[in-house]
Amino acid sequence: MNGSTKERVLQALLQAKKDDYISGAQLATFCDVSRTSIWKAIQSLEQDGYTIVSAKTKGYRLDGDSDFVDAAHIEPYLQTKEIGRTIVYKKEVTSTQTVASELVKENTPHGTIVIAESQTAGRGRMERPWETTAAKGIWMTVVLRPDIPPHQAPQFTLVAAVAVINAMKALYPSLEPVIKWPNDILIGGKKTTGILTEMLAESDRVNALLVGIGINMNQAMSDFPDELQTIATSLAVELGHTVDRAELVAMICSYLENYTQLYVKHGFSRLKTLWEESSGTIGKRIRATTLREVLEGIAIGITEDGVLQLQLDSGEVRGIYSADIEL
Numbered sequence: 524m525n526g527s528t529k530e531r532v533l534q535a536l537l538q539a540k541k542d543d544y545i546s547g548a549q550l551a552t553f554c555d556v557s558r559t560s561i562w563k564a565i566q567s568l569e570q571d572g573y574t575i576v577s578a579k580t581k582g583y584r585l586d587g588d589s590d591f592v593d594a595a596h597i598e599p600y601l602q603t604k605e606i607g608r609t610i611v612y613k614k615e616v617t618s619t620q621t622v623a624s625e626l627v628k629e630n631t632p633h634g635t636i637v638i639a640e641s642q643t644a645g646r647g648r649m650e651r652p653w654e655t656t657a658a659k660g661i662w663m664t665v666v667l668r669p670d671i672p673p674h675q676a677p678q679f680t681l682v683a684a685v686a687v688i689n690a691m692k693a694l695y696p697s698l699e700p701v702i703k704w705p706n707d708i709l710i711g712g713k714k715t716t717g718i719l720t721e722m723l724a725e726s727d728r729v730n731a732l733l734v735g736i737g738i739n740m741n742q743a744m745s746d747f748p749d750e751l752q753t754i755a756t757s758l759a760v761e762l763g764h765t766v767d768r769a770e771l772v773a774m775i776c777s778y779l780e781n782y783t784q785l786y787v788k789h790g791f792s793r794l795k796t797l798w799e800e801s802s803g804t805i806g807k808r809i810r811a812t813t814l815r816e817v818l819e820g821i822a823i824g825i826t827e828d829g830v831l832q833l834q835l836d837s838g839e840v841r842g843i844y845s846a847d848i849e850l
């Protein structure tokens with residue numbers, strides 16, 4: 524399917540007012556292609572997960588009533604220049620990380636987001652599976668292409684956490700989310716959000732960062748499997764009402780765009796302060812389980828590189844690069 528015809532059809536459908544149909548003939552004129560090409564573009568958009576209502580005498584319109592996280596729902600909220608300006612939306616994928624890494628090979632631009640209603644093989648940190656309740660959360664990967672050397676990539680994980688938590692605070696001021704190092708977001712001690720940053724790099728330059736964000740949004744407690752009931756929560760459970768997923772996606776894009784620009788201009792220092800402001804880990808006694816050992820002590824801060832500083836009872840300060848943290 525010719526990408527540009529499909530994109531132009533989508534653009535025309537998005538620009539039409541919510542309930543306005545556009546006829547096949549109008550679309551064919553707008554895109555300067557045959558009616559058959561328009562029909563194929565509509566089919567291809569439907570395969571991508573868009574719900575398009577067609578009426579014999581009127582033509583086509585995007586279904587804006589259903590609660591999807593497709594471009595039709597996200598774009599009206601979007602205020603960014605780059606992040607979220609290319610949206611790849613799917614009803615179901617194995618993992619948005621996998622789809623995004625394929626798109627990077629095809630040179631997808633900085634700021635592309637891959638977002639799905641459900642994942643059959645969502646993955647978390649440390650190769651754990653990630654539970655994805657269909658159509659009730661945000662399951663997305665943001666492709667970032669900052670011009671940084673590979674050793675700085677872990678700092679971006681923290682940048683993403685600050686972007687997500689500040690987007691949440693902006694939209695739902697009654698919530699009190701905190702970041703658990705490095706980048707889980709908890710409310711009342713229960714996990715709402717996990718972030719997995721993967722890097723595609725040459726020897727000395729980052730080619731792309733795949734920032735995978737999973738947020739429990741509209742699940743009821745009964746939607747979580749038994750083993751997650753005591754450790755997970757959703758924004759809807761905490762707020763007492765369901766929330767608009769597309770609005771939060773757009774707000775995350777805004778914060779991520781600002782913070783990425785800040786990072787590229789000034790480095791991590793200002794973002795480190797923002798991270799510490801939202802941290803639920805610093806100053807607390809924690810247990811850190813690394814691949815080699817279990818350490819207990821007080822989390823006293825993070826370094827400029829995002830490494831957690833743990834002060835053991837002996838007074839010795841150890842840098843924690845990767846671990847499971849219990850508060």
Ligand code: BTN
Nearest residue numbers: 618645646647648663717735737
């Ligand atoms: C974690 O807490 O371990 C990180 C979880 C990250 C989950 C998100 S959902 C969207 C993206 N696709 C995946 O397969 N994982 C990330």
